[in-house]
Structures are given as structure tokens and as C-alpha cells.
Amino acid sequence: MLNRRGVLAAGGLAAGVFGVPQLLTPAQGHEAHGTEFQESKTFTGAKPEIVPWTRPMPVPPVLRPLVSTPKQEIYQLSIDRTTAxxxxxxxxxxxxxxxxxxxxTIKAKTGRKTLIMLQNKMDEAANVHLHGGHVPAEHDGHPKDLVEPGRTRLYLYPNTQQGTTLWYHDHSHGNEAAHVYLGLHGAYVIEDDSERALNLPSGAYDVPILxxxxxxxxxxxxxxxxDPxxxxxxxxNGVPQPYFEVAARKYRFRLINSANQRVFKLRLTGDTFTRIGSDGGLLANSVEAEELILSSAERTxxxxxxxxxxxxxKVLLTDAAAGEILRFDVVRxxxxxxxxxxxxxPLPAMPLSxxxxEVDLAFVFKPNxxxxxxxxxxxxDMDRVDFTIKRGSTETWLIKSSDPAGVKHNFHLHLVQFRVLERNGGPPLPSDAGLKDTIPISAGETVKVQATFTGYTGRYVYxxxxxxxxxIGMMAQLEIVP
Ligand SMILES: [Cu+2]
Incomplete structure (x- = not known):
């Protein structure tokens, strides 16, 4: 057994789980927040070779509700240790x-509530956060709101926002990185009637890809x-270099970056993507794109x-760093x-800010x-409020990184979607278009965003x-007050 303290003390940080360049990385670390995470070493033989395009890409099954009415759907969902x-x-x-x-995959509809009875069957605390969801603070999966082992709690998602691609993942304080890395993530798709009226590819031709x-x-x-x-x-969807059989027709793919710490740069061999949606829903216009840039937690x-x-x-999906990652096989x-x-x-109008x-993301280095x-x-600090915001107000945030190590970061705001106004004083990137809840920030960059804090009061994190x-602490808290 190897625990996190062991990994840190053993100098496993060389180059660094934090993505810090080696020279600036301490050789030893103290224990991070939260409980120890146990890694179990099971296999002792040679690593099996991945033979590309020999396994199909699974499509995660859609969770079936226990109860479904026009007003609400009730689900039961467990958190388990399992194998894959x-x-x-x-x-x-x-x-x-x-x-x-x-x-x-959890499918929801605008105007119909989703209730999830989440049962933690693991031996350690966990929780769930609906990433990109407009939900009451007590249902947001705040880092201190844990579901203890053996306990069940109810999460309510009102689904008052427009149709979009969200995802759900663990957000338990001190353990979110290990829990999400080990698999606590899934897609959450909200559909709405006006989007359905557009007659985009749907049903079996609408596929989430994590x-x-x-x-x-x-x-x-x-x-x-x-080292990441x-x-x-x-x-x-959990399989390395799978193939996915498609018909010769249009497909909608909901791409979700569920990696802990990665920026994908995606291309298709000999083809382009037609981008139609971002974190918060449909773009104003469909856009041809040769490359998609997707940092951790972003969707397109x-x-x-x-x-x-x-x-x-056969059409290949490639990443600039990883190479070929998925093959679409046209079979019929x-x-x-x-x-x-x-x-x-059209995107909603932006009220007066x-x-x-200002929000500045950085590392602080300490000897050893x-x-x-x-x-x-x-x-x-879970008990400190960093920004107090009046409910309903519109604010402009300048998000930047003065990181001394030149490390890439990204930025996620809970509760509301924002719009990117400027990047480095100029126009936003194509990948910043639409309604966003997560954006990449390289060291030295500044990104100006605007958000309106409607709906709920209470404490949320960014x-x-x-x-x-x-x-390791790059998180802060806002409180929305009446
Ligand atoms: Cu960061």
C-alpha cells in the first residue's frame, strides 16, 4: 500500500503532481488537506499493451428514474468502489x-426538477457537484458538505437553466483530485423544447464523450x-483508443474534458467540427472549427x-499532445x-455591470x-468569505495569473454562467464564445468576464x-446576500 504521504515524502513530486516545473518543486511535501488516500498495488506482471481500435467506445447508459412526472424525476445513485x-x-x-x-448519464429537462438520492457506499466521505448547474447553495456539493460513508443524502437540481451539457463529479474537500481521477464523474444533459425545435441530431445520434x-x-x-x-x-468514455461505429449522417457529440489537469487540442483528420454549444448551452451561431481547445472541466x-x-x-480524433485518441468508423x-x-x-443580453x-491565481513556494x-x-479556507455579492447584481471580474512558476491554470465559477469580454485586452478566443463556467488562464494572461448572480443566496466556491x-488551496468562496 502506498499512501499520499508516502508519495510526497518519497519525492514523487519531482516535476510535480501540481504541474510545477522541476527546479521550483520541493523534494518533500507535508500532508495536504483531507484524509489519506490509499492506493492499492494489485498487479505485478508486465503492463498489458494497448492495441488501438480494438475496443468500442462505450456510451455511458442513461440513468433511469425511480419516479418520473412532468414536474420532477427522482433518481437513486450510489458512490462505489468498483473495478474497470x-x-x-x-x-x-x-x-x-x-x-x-x-x-x-443523467438526462434532465428545463423546468423539471431532478432529485438524486445519493448513497455513499464507500469507506470514505465523498459528495457530488453539478458542474455548471444553477442550483441552491445547499445542493451545490460545497467542499465541506460531505456524504459520510454509508449515508444517503438528497440533492435537488431545479433545472431552471436552458438546455446544455453539464457534468457531475466529486467535490469533497481534500479528496476531489483523487476521487475524480479515480472515476467519480459522469455527464448531465439538460434538454429544452426550443432546442429540440431546432432539430439538431438527437437520440442515438447525440453522444456524450468524456x-x-x-x-x-x-x-x-x-x-x-x-507528474501530470x-x-x-x-x-x-473510459477506454483508451477505442473505435466508435457511426452511420453516414450527422452526429452531435458532447465533448467533456473530465481530466484533472489537461488542455486538449482536438482535431479531426481531413475534416472540421461544427461547434454548436459551449459550457452553458447553444452558441448564437454554429461555427466551423479546425481545432477545439478544451481545458479541464470545459465542454463543447x-x-x-x-x-x-x-x-x-475511418475518421480520427487527435490531440496535439496525445496523438490519435478515438476513431470514428463509418459502417452504414x-x-x-x-x-x-x-x-x-441568441445569447441573453448582458445587464449593466x-x-x-480581480482574481489572481498563483502558487506560493516554501522551502522543503x-x-x-x-x-x-x-x-x-472553507469558513472565510472572500467576496460578498448582492443577489441579482452584475459584476465584471478580471481573472489573471501572476504565477511565478509560469504554470497554466484555469478558472471555474460555481452557480452562474459568465461571458468572456476580453482576453489580454483583445477579443476573446473562439473557445471563449458563448456562456462559460470554466476558462483556461496561462501565466501572465488576463481574462475579463461578466456574470449576473441571479437566483440563490448562500456560499459558493470559485x-x-x-x-x-x-x-492545495487554489479555491476561494463567495457569498450571495439578499
Ligand atoms: Cu491551477
Whole structure:
């Protein structure tokens, strides 16, 4: 057994789980917040080889409600320790919502509530956060709101926001990085009637794809805390380099970056994506894109049109760093009445902003200890309120990184979607378009965003969504007051 303290003390930080360049990384660290995480070493033989395109990409099953009425749906969902065949022939110990590595997809509808009875069947505390969801504070999966082992609690998601692609994942204080890495994540799709009226590809032609990376040792054991650069195996819905059989027609793919600490740069061989949605829902217009940039926790909805391809064609999804990660195999012809309109849905108007704030993400280095992650110079304190915000007000936030080590970060705001106004004083990037809840921030960058804090009062967090960074403190808290 190897625990986190062991990994840190053994100098496992070289180059650093925090993504810090080696020269600036301390050789030893003290214990981070939260409980010890036990890594179990199971396999001692040689690591099985990944043979590309020999396994299909699974589509996570849609969770079935216990009760479904026009007003609400009630679900039961467990948090389990389980196993998954990630490498061929090895059942790796992982964690999973509903016992599944890549949890079941939860489908919701605007205007209909989702209630989830979440039962923690593990031997350690965990919780769930609906990433990008507009939910009451007590249901947001605040880091201190834990579901203790053996306990069940009810989460209520009102689904008052428009149709979009969200995801749900653990957010328990001190353990979120390990829990999400080991599999506590799944897709949450909200549909709405006006989006349905656009007649985009739907049903079996609307497929969530959770992309993430993972590291194995020479025997095929999952390595949790090491250097993120060594997470060289990329999984699509839990499987490395799978194929996915498609008909020669249009598909909607909901791409979710569920990696702890990675920026994907995605391309298609010989084709482009038609981008239709962002974190918070449809873009105003569909946009052709050669490359998609997706940092941890960001989502983008795209349409890929396979109509033009003869049966037998193979189209590769590639990442700039990882190479080929998924292959679409065109296996049959099919009729297709779906459309991808040029004009999708106007974005909501932006009210007048009345408050300006600054948020600065950085590491603070200390001799012979792990770095602290800080926001505006402070390590996260669950009992400290960093910003007090009047409910209903509109604010402009200047998010920047003065990180002395030049480390990339990203920024996630709970409760509301924002709009990117400027990046480095100029126009936003194409990947900043639409409604956003997560954006990448490189060292030295500044990004101006605007948000309106409607709906609920209470305490919510904002943080770097590189989870090993929020884990060491790069998180802060706002309180919305009447
Ligand atoms: Cu960070």
C-alpha cells in the first residue's frame, strides 16, 4: 500500500503532481488537506499493451428514474468502489457513480426538477457537484458538505437553466483530485423544447464523450499522484483508443474534458467540427472549427457530418499532445432529417455591470514543502468569505495569473454562467464564445468576464479546475446576500 504521504515524502513530486516545473518543486511535501488516500498495488506482471481500435467506445447508459412526472424525476445513485477494464485484461480498482467508471448519464429537462438520492457506499466521505448547474447553495456539493460513508443524502437540481451539457463529479474537500481521477464523474444533459425545435441530431445520434488522461505504472497499476505529464493514456468514455461505429449522417457529440489537469487540442483528420454549444448551452451561431481547445472541466458540443463519407471510411480524433485518441468508423448509410442551422439561439443580453473585482491565481513556494495554491494571495479556507455579492447584481471580474512558476491554470465559477469580454485586452478566443463556467488562464494572461448572480443566496466556491491545484488551496468562496 502506498499512501499520499508516502508519495510526497518519497519525492514523487519531482516535476510535480501540481504541474510545477522541476527546479521550483520541493523534494518533500507535508500532508495536504483531507484524509489519506490509499492506493492499492494489485498487479505485478508486465503492463498489458494497448492495441488501438480494438475496443468500442462505450456510451455511458442513461440513468433511469425511480419516479418520473412532468414536474420532477427522482433518481437513486450510489458512490462505489468498483473495478474497470481500462487496460485490456486487467480489472483496475477505481471509483464510480452507480458502480460505473464514467458514471451513468443523467438526462434532465428545463423546468423539471431532478432529485438524486445519493448513497455513499464507500469507506470514505465523498459528495457530488453539478458542474455548471444553477442550483441552491445547499445542493451545490460545497467542499465541506460531505456524504459520510454509508449515508444517503438528497440533492435537488431545479433545472431552471436552458438546455446544455453539464457534468457531475466529486467535490469533497481534500479528496476531489483523487476521487475524480479515480472515476467519480459522469455527464448531465439538460434538454429544452426550443432546442429540440431546432432539430439538431438527437437520440442515438447525440453522444456524450468524456475525455480524460490517466497514468499507469509498468505493471498496469493506476498511478494517482505523480507528474501530470506522465498521464499519457487518454480515455474516451473510459477506454483508451477505442473505435466508435457511426452511420453516414450527422452526429452531435458532447465533448467533456473530465481530466484533472489537461488542455486538449482536438482535431479531426481531413475534416472540421461544427461547434454548436459551449459550457452553458447553444452558441448564437454554429461555427466551423479546425481545432477545439478544451481545458479541464470545459465542454463543447459539436456536430460531425459523416454523410459525405463512403462506408468503410475511418475518421480520427487527435490531440496535439496525445496523438490519435478515438476513431470514428463509418459502417452504414442512414437517412438523416436533422439540421444544423447557422443561427442557433441568441445569447441573453448582458445587464449593466456595477462591480469590478480581480482574481489572481498563483502558487506560493516554501522551502522543503509542497507549494500552496492561492487566490489573491490566500489559501482556501472553507469558513472565510472572500467576496460578498448582492443577489441579482452584475459584476465584471478580471481573472489573471501572476504565477511565478509560469504554470497554466484555469478558472471555474460555481452557480452562474459568465461571458468572456476580453482576453489580454483583445477579443476573446473562439473557445471563449458563448456562456462559460470554466476558462483556461496561462501565466501572465488576463481574462475579463461578466456574470449576473441571479437566483440563490448562500456560499459558493470559485477555483482553479486543475484539481491538484484546488486541492492545495487554489479555491476561494463567495457569498450571495439578499
Ligand atoms: Cu491551477
Amino acid at each position: 477494464e481500462i487496460l485490456p485484461g486487467l480489472q483496475s480498482p477505481v471509483m464510480g457513480f452507480g458502480g460505473q467508471f464514467v458514471g451513468p 475525455l480524460r488522461d490517466i497514468q499507469f505504472d509498468d505493471s498496469g497499476n493506476i498511478v494517482v499522484f505523480d 505529464a506522465k498521464r499519457t493514456v487518454v480515455l474516451a 458540443d459539436v456536430v460531425i457530418d459523416f454523410t459525405k463519407y463512403p462506408v468503410g471510411t 448509410r442512414a437517412s438523416d432529417s436533422s439540421r444544423v442551422p447557422a443561427v442557433l439561439r 456595477t462591480v469590478d473585482r 514543502e509542497r507549494p500552496d495554491g492561492v487566490i489573491n494571495g490566500k489559501v482556501f 477555483h482553479c479546475h486543475f484539481l491538484e491545484h484546488s486541492w
